[in-house]
Amino acid sequence: MDDLMPKIQEAFAAAFSVAPESITIETTPKDVAAWDSMGHVVLASSLESLLGVSFDIDEVMEMEDVRQIVRIAGVKLAAKTA
């Protein structure tokens, strides 16, 4: 999980122009002003580019906060390298 955080922080910085260190495992959409429905699509795209994976619609909808993003991205990357 810790290994993934820098990439996820980078994705947030690219999507929302925020400081990477401002994103923590506790961050939710309420903490980032631009993380609305359109922002969520931008973030998903940013995560896909940085992690080299593709998320389906259900996975994108499960990404309700950073903790869930870490979990889903971890599963995805594990499946990719298996």
Next chain:
Amino acid sequence: MSRIHLKSSIGAQYREEAEELFFFNPKQAGVRDRVRQHVARYGTPVIRCREGLISFDLTGVDHAQTLFIMMGANKLRLAGMLVYVREEDSLCVLYLALKPVYTVSWRKGCLLLARVLDMLKKIAGCIKGIHQVQLSVASKDITFRL
């Protein structure tokens, strides 16, 4: 969530609703720079009514297409709309507006948008020569390869 339908034209009875959605959307302030860029390049968006059906045109190009996002089973309700143009092998979405009532909660808005984009990608995949969908509605472009 109700069933979503994408329609290329809708009846004139939706005109006022569509105008309000497109031209007076409360989210518009957040994409003002992007709107300016699109107006400079593609012309001003105008609503047209032909033979009882409405659509949106861009004054600078003759190939803009509109998709109205309708929801419901029997009586369809206007939930949003998008305007796109074809640019070489890309389908470029220039404007996308959702009715505030459908984005009142974060999850509801995300679900509607994700489902609309999924449908749009399927439509784009059926158009000969289109290999990607580009979303140019937020501060950053997003490209989906098909």
